[in-house]
Amino acid sequence: MxxxxxxxxxxxxxxxxxxxxxxxxxxxxxxxxxxxxxxFPANKGQVEVVKRKDLGILLSVVLTATGVTCLLLNLLVFDHFLWSLLVIGICICLFVFIFPAVFYSKMPLLVSLSADGMAVAVYLYMIAYITPSTAWFWELGLPIVALVTLGVGIFVLLAKKVPFTILSGALCLFIEIPLFCTALELMIRRMIMSPLRLTWSAVVLTVCVIIDVALITILVKKRLRNEVRRRLHF
Ligand SMILES: [Zn+2]
Incomplete structure (x- = not known):
């Protein structure tokens, strides 16, 4: 030895x-x-990698089978309410989410993002359809999905257009968060018919404004920016 x-x-x-x-x-x-x-063998062997498209076909078949069998089970056995819409909605969402990754990787990010938003909206509508009222969908569900999709879209677009750093990304995020919270509070108040004014979202807004001012100062002052980068290792 x-x-x-x-x-x-x-x-x-x-x-x-x-x-x-x-x-x-x-x-x-x-x-x-x-x-x-x-x-030991001289050559490194490797199991052939599963092609993305094949994986996509497998996942699509599984999702379709899940949706169809649940629908049949719903219609033929447990038919007291349309619960299968919840499963079918999840299957549709998953299919839309994985589509760009497994079938069409060249799909522009904003297009796939819009499709994701639409899929989630359709799913929420399916839930609303089997609940007593669809009002919450139109007044809260759909606007929230639209706002989140828009927010992520703007973030992605900025990340592509301007030289993107953790600092500028954080600035974008801390501008979007208070805007979203403000819109959310106003929408909730409108829905429950209480006077349109800001309470908790005003607190979020205040905190975010302070963070934004600090971030802008760091971004504008080159020396400060370099110091922060050096200390936080980015
Ligand atoms: Zn050695």
């Missing part, structure tokens, strides 16, 4: 160098002797 003189790892008899530190194996006692043939 041999050990590497450098790192001490135990060495297989056929090895000519240490597999860890690559120190050559020289054993004076066995000088001149032939190294036994390596027990």
């Amino acid at each position: 041999s050990y590497c003189v450098n790192c001490g790892v135990e060495l297989e008899a056929s090895l000519r160098e240490c597999p860890l530190c690559h120190t050559p194996v020289i054993n004076p006692v066995e000088a001149g002797k032939e190294f036994p043939p390596s027990p």
Whole structure:
């Protein structure tokens, strides 16, 4: 049994160098002797990678089968209410989410993002359809989905157009969050018919304005910006 003189790892008899530190194996006692043939195969084998499209077909088939069987189960056995719409909606959403990744990777990000937003909206409508009232969907569900999609879209667009850093990304985020919260509070108040004014969202707005002012100062002052980058390692 041999050990590497450098790192001490135990060495297989056929090895000519240490597999860890690559120190050559020289054993004076066995000088001149032939190294036994390596027990390991010379070529690295690899299992063939599953093609994305094949994976996509598999996932689509599974999702379709799930939707159809649940619909049948709903219509033929447990038919007291249309619960299968909840499952079908999730299947549709998942299909729309994975579509760009497995079938069409060249799809523009904003197009796939809009499709994701629409899929979620359709799913919420399906839930609204089987609940007593659809009012919450029109007054709260749909606007929230639209706002979140718009917010993510603006974020993605900015990340593409301007030189994107963690600092500018954070600034964008801390501008979008209070706007979203303000819109959310106004929508909730409108829905429950209470006077349109800001309470909790005003607190969020205040905190975010302070953070934004700090971020803008850091971004504008080059020396400050470099110092922050150096200290936070980005
Ligand atoms: Zn070694």
